[in-house]
Amino acid sequence: MAPLNLITSVLLPANLPTLSSLAIATLLVAPLAWVIYTRFFHPLAKFPGPFAASVTRWWYVREVGKGNFDKTHRKLHARYGPIVRIAPNEVTISDASAVQTIYGIKSKFTKTDWYDVWRGPNRGTKHFDQFTDRDEKHHAARRRLLSNMYSMTSVLESEPYIDDCSEVLMRKLSALAERGVSIDLGKWLQMYAFDVIGELYFGSAFGFLEAGDDPDGWIETLDESMPARLDVANMSTMWRRPYDFLKSLRMAHSDGAKRFADMAAWVDDRVNERHRLLGAGDLASNVNTSRKDMLAKLFELRDTKGEKEDFNTADVQQEGWVGTSAGSDTTAIAMRAIVHQLLTHPEALRRVRAELESAMVNGGLSLPVKFSEAQQNLPFFCACIKEAMRLHPSVGLTMPRLVPAGGSEVAGQFFPEGTTVGINPAVLHYDPSIFGSDAAEFNPDRWLSPNASGMDRFLLTFGGGTRTCIGKNISLAEVHKMLPTLFMTFDMELTHERPWESHDFWFNKQTGLDVKLSKRTVMPSPPVFGR
Numbered sequence: 281m282a283p284l285n286l287i288t289s290v291l292l293p294a295n296l297p298t299l300s301s302l303a304i305a306t307l308l309v310a311p312l313a314w315v316i317y318t319r320f321f322h323p324l325a326k327f328p329g330p331f332a333a334s335v336t337r338w339w340y341v342r343e344v345g346k347g348n349f350d351k352t353h354r355k356l357h358a359r360y361g362p363i364v365r366i367a368p369n370e371v372t373i374s375d376a377s378a379v380q381t382i383y384g385i386k387s388k389f390t391k392t393d394w395y396d397v398w399r400g401p402n403r404g405t406k407h408f409d410q411f412t413d414r415d416e417k418h419h420a421a422r423r424r425l426l427s428n429m430y431s432m433t434s435v436l437e438s439e440p441y442i443d444d445c446s447e448v449l450m451r452k453l454s455a456l457a458e459r460g461v462s463i464d465l466g467k468w469l470q471m472y473a474f475d476v477i478g479e480l481y482f483g484s485a486f487g488f489l490e491a492g493d494d495p496d497g498w499i500e501t502l503d504e505s506m507p508a509r510l511d512v513a514n515m516s517t518m519w520r521r522p523y524d525f526l527k528s529l530r531m532a533h534s535d536g537a538k539r540f541a542d543m544a545a546w547v548d549d550r551v552n553e554r555h556r557l558l559g560a561g562d563l564a565s566n567v568n569t570s571r572k573d574m575l576a577k578l579f580e581l582r583d584t585k586g587e588k589e590d591f592n593t594a595d596v597q598q599e600g601w602v603g604t605s606a607g608s609d610t611t612a613i614a615m616r617a618i619v620h621q622l623l624t625h626p627e628a629l630r631r632v633r634a635e636l637e638s639a640m641v642n643g644g645l646s647l648p649v650k651f652s653e654a655q656q657n658l659p660f661f662c663a664c665i666k667e668a669m670r671l672h673p674s675v676g677l678t679m680p681r682l683v684p685a686g687g688s689e690v691a692g693q694f695f696p697e698g699t700t701v702g703i704n705p706a707v708l709h710y711d712p713s714i715f716g717s718d719a720a721e722f723n724p725d726r727w728l729s730p731n732a733s734g735m736d737r738f739l740l741t742f743g744g745g746t747r748t749c750i751g752k753n754i755s756l757a758e759v760h761k762m763l764p765t766l767f768m769t770f771d772m773e774l775t776h777e778r779p780w781e782s783h784d785f786w787f788n789k790q791t792g793l794d795v796k797l798s799k800r801t802v803m804p805s806p807p808v809f810g811r
């Protein structure tokens with residue numbers, strides 16, 4: 281008897297019509313056949329990993345949805361080795377040699393459709409933002425167009441405006457220090473990061489710090505939307521539309537969805553307002569101000585190269601949206617990680633303070649601290665920053681890439697074309713073969729050792745290759761300026777009002793940086809703010 285007939289005769293009543301029998305048998309047999317295929321015949325069958333992950337992507341969706349995949353992921357690699365199968369057609373890799381292969385500047389590996397989900401609201405442009413653009417040729421041209429305005433030199437043209445935000449933050453924190461209350465410093469750091477983006481892109485702070493709050497719920501909106509979008513990004517493409525549809529029935533009138541749309545509309549309104557001010561192609565009103573914010577630079581690009589490069593007002597909106605949505609969470613996570621490491625490592629904090637004071641006495645530091653001063657005169661502080669960002673990279677999931685045509689060897693194994701591979705910075709950064717046996721420890725001195733440049737090549741804090749974070753210099757400028765200023769101005773102690781926790785929904789965001797501040801009295805000269 282043929283196997284199908286055998287199954288139907290055993291499992292189904294004899295009087296059922298043949299077609300339905302066939303359908304039911306298929307429903308029973310197909311999953312079994314799929315499991316046999318994925319376990320024994322699939323090109324990734326030989327790679328280890330959890331059983332459920334090898335047969336369905338839902339395992340990954342569920343595990344990531346728990347919000348602690350950075351830790352789970354490290355455990356998976358500790359158990360299964362450098363290559364782990366996390367979905368039927370996807371492996372993650374933790375191996376030094378794979379970094380160049382996958383993310384190197386000459387790599388042919390491209391972003392997967394995981395990124396499509398993060399596209400900003402449709403602005404009627406065929407162009408995607410830098411982050412989600414999967415057309416490498418188009419992306420390269422766009423990156424060439426934009427890279428100058430994201431260079432450190434260009435970012436530092438706006439250094440006084442970053443200082444303005446630092447001034448407001450120190451003023452607000454001073455008032456709280458006087459009251460002697462415990463505060464959620466983590467939230468203040470995010471409000472700071474948001475306001476800096478407002479200054480740099482739109483020519484004025486969003487007003488978070490002055491309000492001392494998140495009046496329009498933007499921070500909450502990002503917190504709410506990330507896990508929901510992440511589920512969709514992680515599931516197979518075929519399930520995304522039905523899932524989105526079902527979700528939209530529930531979400532259509534939710535505050536979160538509305539606030540998200542409001543946030544995007546806010547960006548568009550600012551861009552449109554500037555567009556109106558400029559008049560049709562009127563460059564004068566753009567350059568007529570003493571200040572050139574990102575919008576001014578973007579409109580200048582539109583007006584000078586827009587036709588040739590196909591860069592129009594909608595593209596300006598896309599860029600404004602990327603800065604607003606990608607620039608605050610990521611930077612705030614880094615700042616929280618640095619502050620927390622210093623407050624929990626007294627010896628490192630003592631050295632930071634000694635370095636700050638000595639630099640101040642020697643005239644090598646102003647308040648607010650200049651970026652160049654931090655780079656030249658605070659080597660230990662800079663090492664602490666790098667080390668904290670290594671141990672807690674803001675991005676806590678893999679950066680998935682497709683193996684190019686013809687397949688490729690990665691970490692000594694061949695992967696066929698179309699396989700998804702990726703490295704999670706939160707895993708690779710703990711690799712003892714790269715960072716030494718104390719890889720899991722906070723040891724800033726590793727960045728002052730002769731091996732530092734060797735390890736540097738494997739830091740994926742800001743991604744890698746042609747897809748390296750374009751906003752890196754904005755964040756580095758903020759972090760290297762504001763944190764030394766903060767530590768010069770205040771003593772801080774953790775109050776442990778809430779547990780220190782992190783929630784890895786791609787951006788691995790922490791909660792519980794609750795501190796009591798007191799104004800420092802031992803600084804050689806009193807802080808002077810303002811321009």
Ligand code: HEM
Nearest residue numbers: 410411603606607610611614674679742743747749751755
């Ligand atoms: C500490 C702060 C930040 C960290 C740790 C960070 C991290 C990253 C990482 C890891 C990537 C690569 C992602 C991937 O390949 O999947 C990335 C890409 C990107 N980031 Fe950031 N980021 C930060 C701040 C910013 C800021 C301030 C902006 C914008 C103003 C920004 C905009 C972008 C964009 C547009 C990309 C895509 C670049 C491309 O594909 O060409 N990021 N970032």
